[in-house]
Amino acid sequence: MTQKDIPLINREISWLYFNDRVLQEAADITVPLIERIKFLAIFSSNLDEFYRVRVATLSRLANLNDKAKSLLGYNPKKVLSQIKTLVVKQEKKFNNLYENIIVKQLAEEKIFILNEKQLNVSRGAFVKKHFREKLLSTLVPIMLDDDKPMPELHDRAIYFFVKLTKGKKSRLALIELPGNLSRFLVLPETNQLKFIILVDDIIRYSLEDIFFVFEYDSIEAYSIQLTRDAELDLDKEVSGKFIDALSRSLQKRRKGKPMRLLYDADMPHDQVHYLSKRLGLESSNLIPGNRYHNFKDFIAFPNVGGPELEYKRQRSLPVDGLSFGKSLMGLIAVKDYLISTPYQSFDYIIHLLREAAIDPKVVEINISVYRLAENSRVMHALINAAQNGKKVNCLVELRARFDEQNNIQWARKLEDEGIKVLHGIPGYKVHSKICMITRMEKGRPAYYACLSTGNYNEKTAQIYADHTLLTANKKITADLLQVFRALNRGQLPKDLKHLIVSPIDSRPTLNRLIDAEIRNAKAGKPAYMILKMNSLADEELIAKLYDASNAGVKIQLIVRGMCCLVPGVDGFSKNIKAISIVDKYLEHARIYMFANGGKELMYLTSADLMTRNIDNRVEVGFAVYDEGLQKQIRDIIDIQLRDNTKSRDINKSNNNKYHRTHSDTHHRAQVEIYDYLKQLNPTTT
Known part of the structure; x- marks a missing residue:
């Protein structure tokens, strides 16, 4: 089966279906x-990044000649048109949801979002004083x-496009709204009624x-927001000047090519036309x-009501034995x-690093980090280790998209503290989340490993569902030693x-494991795969999964984000079922399981099945x-597969239909996983 012959969903279109979830x-x-308001904020933030990166890339591809386009397998201009159609539809859904549903339901809770025309005299005076x-x-x-x-508009900044009219004459102006202040002002309460007004x-x-x-x-003011191309144009060479080159590129990011002008739909057409002409935009850029x-600022929307308006904060569970x-x-x-965050505490990882920092027998710490918290306790533990005379090697991936500036600052801080900072490998992002501690025991080095599907970031660990393995297994530590060397x-x-x-092992290993399932299926042996990931987009592996399905291998996919594979298609994927779980926590773990003829193989990884990761x-x-x-992870996967509350079917209709099982029982995976992990530890039951 060739890749050109297989059914595929375009990755950009598939991602938009994910954002619709x-x-x-x-x-x-x-x-x-x-929490519903926060999901609106996440949707908006996701869409901003989508335009800054993916639409920007498609825009470049659209300028290729016909021969180059044929090699892509799709027409970028056609995809850009499909994107606009979907985004406009989603924006209408978003606007209706916020204006006609969320705002009204807030009012039912005696919380009112006021605009400038709804202020009485006393609230008006309060607002003017604040202003x-x-x-x-x-x-x-x-x-x-x-x-x-035309002045250069900053990427993602909010502007008011103002029109002052006197008779038949008018003046136009732009005002950039401050981005470093709280977006919300809570007004004085009246008769147990709560009032909030936006800075806008x-x-x-x-x-x-x-x-x-x-x-x-008369004076009119309409809000606009310009989203620019955020891709970095960098020499891939990693040298002593790399940080400076990256810093300069980040400055250029503010001036990238305009990708989208988001504007108030009430703005008169002539003003929209004026802006698009002055900014050099095409109709496809106008949303x-x-x-x-x-x-995205609404992620910090103040809860001036009761605690029932937010998810109940659950305490982190202890890990049995730790x-x-x-x-x-x-x-x-x-x-x-195994530590399963956010259900269980990320603090175990901090505690391990702090122990290594003060243990006299520890001589070296090696770690690779991708995204870091702003005030990272992981980094502070490494600094303490260096101050205590340990050799510390820290690989900081400076090209972690949109975290570059934070990572640059930490890299410089670590270097100031005498830590050896590595900036990766020429031509490759280092996305692995690995750490190894070397401790001298009886005159010989002993190794302790911490490997994760998620980042060493205590902030995101509160909302990202990941698995971290702590092990001294010599099979793993011997290989990990080779990796760090x-x-x-x-x-x-x-x-x-x-x-x-x-990029050395993943593709051949995955092909070998899938081929083994195909052989077993043809031989009448148990043959299945359960693959959980954030994204599935690599066409070669999708073709391989179609081959496995046609051979009789039962395949279950749990894909949070984009999924270019089309399940349930005769002749390709009748044996493939796929669901996506979107809930309170961000499903971030990657788990690959293979029947292996009855002796199940299980892998955790930092890699999605995307060409870039492989x-x-x-x-x-x-x-x-x-x-x-193994049983613990299998149980968690089984819980997710029976979710009939927050999982959606991924199908050829792309309708995000909620997944329903034959069970009459209500199953919500993230609730049941917490309860499952809680009962594993007798001290918490």
Whole structure:
């Protein structure tokens, strides 16, 4: 079967269907109201990044000649047109959901979002006082003149496009709204009624204080937001000047090519035309929206109501056998442990690093990090280790998209503290999440490994569902030692036996494992695969999965995001079922399971089944050898497969239909996983 002959969903279109699942959570009346607002914010933030990266890439591809386009297998211009159609439809759904449903349901909770036309005298005075004390000094209007160049609009900043009219004459201006202040102002409560106003409407209410030098009969202000191309144009060479080159490229990101102008749908057509002409935009770049842009700020929408308007915060569960009062290395030396965040505490990883920092027998720490918390306790533990005389090697991936600046700052801080900082391998992003501690025991080095599907980031660990393995298993640590030795030399590791490392091992290993299932299916032996990931887009592997389906291998997929494979198609994927779970936590773990003729194989990994993860990144996958942990992961996967509340079927209709099982029992995976892990530890039941 050739890749050109197989059914595929375009990856960009598939991603938009995923973002629609996020919008479904905002529409779900069983989700607490403030959480629904947060899902609206996530939808908006996702779409911003989509335009900055994916649409920007498609826009470049659209300029290729016909021969180059034929090699792509699709027409970029056609896909861009499909994207606009879907996005406009989703924006309408978003606007209706916010304006006609969420706002009204807030009012039922006695919480009112007021605009500038709904302020009475006393609230108006309160708002004006806040404006003059906190906002006025930050606002400088730019008067527009056809004889002067259009000012450069900053990426994702909110602007008011203002029109001052006096008789038949008019003036136009732009005002950039401050991005470093809270978007919301809570107004004084009245008769147990709560009131909130956005900064946008405070400024609208106070426009006369900004334009007092002009004479006008009327003044209009409509919000706009420009999204720019965010891709970095960098020399791939990793050298001593790499950080400086990356810093300069980040500055250029503010001036990338305009990709999308999101504008208030109430803006008059002539003003939309004026902006598109002055900014050099095409109709495909114009997206009508509501009066509030940068909706990602609503992730911090203040809950002035009761606690029932948010998800109940659950305490992190302890891991059976681990203790903050004992040496974790002493415990790991005896058996493997699995930490499933956010259900269980990420603090175990911090505790392990702190122990390594002060243990006199620890001589070296090697770690690879991708995304870091702003005030990272992981980094502080490494700094403490260096101050205590340990050798610390830290690979910081500076090209972690949209975290580059934070990672640059940490890299410089670590270097200032005497830590050896590595910046990766030429041509490859290092996306692995691995750490190894070397401890001298009886005159010989002993190794303790921490391998994860998620980042060493204590902030995201509170909302990302991931698995972390703590092990001293010599099969794994021997390979991991080879990985770090190669990375520390700026090379790719080779000839590993127990780890699956991209870009060397992943594709051949996955092909070998799938081929084994195909052979077993043809021989009448048990043959199945359960693959959980964030994204499935690699066409070669999709073709391989179709071959396996046609051979009789039963395949179950759990894919949170984009899925280019089409399940349930005769002659290709009748034996493939796929679901996507979108819920309170972000499903981030990658788990690959194979029947292996009755002796199930199980791998955790940092790699999705995308070409970039398989061929263009350094990823580390690791087998789970402990039978107790294998059962634990299998049980968690089984819980997810029977979810009939928050899972959606991925199908050829792309309708995001909720997955329903034959069971009459209500199953919600993330609730049941918490309960399952809780009962594993007798001290919490």
